[in-house]
Amino acid sequence: xxxxxxxxxDLVANDVTFVTTVPxxxxxxxxxxxxxxxxxxxxxSNNENEGMGLCAGAYMGGKxxxxxxxxxxxxxxxxxxxxxxQFYRMPLPMLISYRGELREPVACQVEMAVHTKALLAQLNxxxxxxxWQKDVEEFDNILKYTFMCNKPVAILxxxxxxxxxxxx
Amino acid sequence: MIRxxxxxxxxxxxxxxxxxxxxxxxxxxxxxxxDQPTNFYMLGTMGxxxxxxLGLALSQPKTVISIDGDxxxxxxxxxxxxxxxxxxxxxxxxxxxxxxxxxxxDQPTYAGKKTSLTAVAKAxxxxxxxxxxxxxxxxxxxxxxxxxxxxxxxxxCDSGNIKLPVITMDPVVIRDxxxxxxxx
Numbered sequence: 001x002x003x004x005x006x007x008x009x010d011l012v013a014n015d016v017t018f019v020t021t022v023p024x025x026x027x028x029x030x031x032x033x034x035x036x037x038x039x040x041x042x043x044x045s046n047n048e049n050e051g052m053g054l055c056a057g058a059y060m061g062g063k064x065x066x067x068x069x070x071x072x073x074x075x076x077x078x079x080x081x082x083x084x085x086q087f088y089r090m091p092l093p094m095l096i097s098y099r100g101e102l103r104e105p106v107a108c109q110v111e112m113a114v115h116t117k118a119l120l121a122q123l124n125x126x127x128x129x130x131x132w133q134k135d136v137e138e139f140d141n142i143l144k145y146t147f148m149c150n151k152p153v154a155i156l157x158x159x160x161x162x163x164x165x166x167x168x
Numbered sequence: 169m170i171r172x173x174x175x176x177x178x179x180x181x182x183x184x185x186x187x188x189x190x191x192x193x194x195x196x197x198x199x200x201x202x203d204q205p206t207n208f209y210m211l212g213t214m215g216x217x218x219x220x221x222l223g224l225a226l227s228q229p230k231t232v233i234s235i236d237g238d239x240x241x242x243x244x245x246x247x248x249x250x251x252x253x254x255x256x257x258x259x260x261x262x263x264x265x266x267x268x269x270x271x272x273x274d275q276p277t278y279a280g281k282k283t284s285l286t287a288v289a290k291a292x293x294x295x296x297x298x299x300x301x302x303x304x305x306x307x308x309x310x311x312x313x314x315x316x317x318x319x320x321x322x323x324x325c326d327s328g329n330i331k332l333p334v335i336t337m338d339p340v341v342i343r344d345x346x347x348x349x350x351x352x
Contacts, residue, residue: 018227041226043254046246053216054250057188057223060208060347065223083212084220088343 003136003161004029007095012039014143016066016093018058020044020051024070024097026162031068048073052080052092059090064147068095071116071156072109081123085152092152093143098129101158120154127154130161169302170328171264172197175235181310185231186350188221190214190240192271194264198235199335205349209335209342215244218261222251225259228350231313232258238265238279245288251320252293260312261320268327286322294320302326 007030011019020043021031035042041063045051048069055065073096085092099106100113120127126149128142129135139155146153169177171194179202188208189195195209210217218241221234241247241263251261267280279285286299296317300308302325312319335342 018223043223043226043250046250049213049216050219050244050246050250053213053219053244053247054223054226056216057220057225058227059223060220060343060350061224061227062347062351063227080213080216084210084216087212088339090343 001133001136003133004033006136007139008033008037008040010140010143011066012037013140014064014147016064016143017041018043018055018063018065019068020054020065021068022046022048022051022070022073024099026097026099026157026159027068027070027095030095034068048077049080052077052085055092056084056088056090059092064091066093066095070097071099072112074116074119075112078119078123081125081152086123089150090152091147091150093146094152094154096154096156097162098156098158101160102131103159103164116156125152125154127156130155130157133161133163135161170326170330171266171270172201172330174264174302174305174323174325176201177306178309181306181313182233185233185313186224188217188224188232188234190217190236193329193332194235194237196332196335197330200332205345208346209337211335211339211342215240215247218247218251219244221261222247222254222256222259224350225256226254229258230350231260232256233260233262233313236261236263237270238263238267238285239269239277241285242277242279242283248289248292248294248320251318252289252295255295255318257316257318259318260309262309263320263322264325265322266325266327270327270329274327274329280327289320289322294318296320297322299324
């Protein structure tokens with residue numbers, strides 16, 4: 001199974017057509033796939049706060065948005081999640097590269113990984129963790145859930161899910 | 169002129185368009201001067217008025233005016249390259265540049281010192297950047313709306329605030345009312 005294609009297919013099937021991204025090595029394939037799809041508008045952001053602002057505007061303009069980012073962004077965006085996305089009750093699926101988990105080669109990434117789930121829990125953000133490739137089968141349901149409840153929802157995707165880092 | 173005087177002057181020009189208004193005093197002033205369902209008031213998240221407005225403009229055809237401040241744009245400076253590289257001709261970014269953080273006690277911003285947001289916007293690749301003095305804003309804004317070209321307006325003005333109440337409208341009501349106006 002090509003998980004990049006599966007994710008993009010599910011986005012299109014759920015009418016999620018406005019996608020903003022802040023890159024991560026693990027996310028390179030899915031970002032490339034999103035960029036290649038004619039029925040998805042891809043707008044890269046310079047940071048994740050800006051991306052959440054773009055998504056809020058797109059939602060109010062009638063589009064279904066999504067943000068793709070790294071888990072370090074949770075440290076950056078807590079205020080935006082609380083005072084924009086949650087305060088105005090807007091849906092926002094967040095496909096998050098969960099750096100610093102099993103098969104991570106960079107020690108510093110672990111420093112935010114140990115806080116990631118605690119921060120999401122503190123924010124009452126529904127959180128899913130994809131560790132095996134088959135976990136991607138839940139993605140379609142998670143998108144439907146997100147736009148049902150009008151909340152930000154986190155999908156943490158670790159290195160094992162993406163197939164590791166090869167020889168690193 | 170101070171920001172509230174500017175908002176009073178442009179209220180008739182912007183009232184028929186979608187407006188995303190910056191956090192704090194700008195939203196409180198616009199709410200008091202001319203509350204409209206087409207106004208989206210930011211109650212939190214300093215810096216994202218331009219981003220919310222751009223996302224909105226890219227997602228539907230109506231004209232969108234983001235009212236921002238120099239301090240807020242400095243907070244989210246990455247917005248200008250994103251605006252420049254994702255052209256929405258129904259989008260106007262109006263930066264009320266009074267050289268100070270008005271809502272927090274008029275502390276000076278760097279835009280009031282050596283940094284020119286007009287030059288920054290141009291350097292970021294924005295095609296239509298207009299710097300205008302407060303008293304001349306009305307016709308420039310009207311021309312930008314009529315011209316249907318994405319425009320960044322930097323309106324230089326005096327710092328200063330008026331006393332007024334906070335917005336007590338529930339955020340979900342603001343958002344719902346605004347979305348109905350977008351769809352109308």
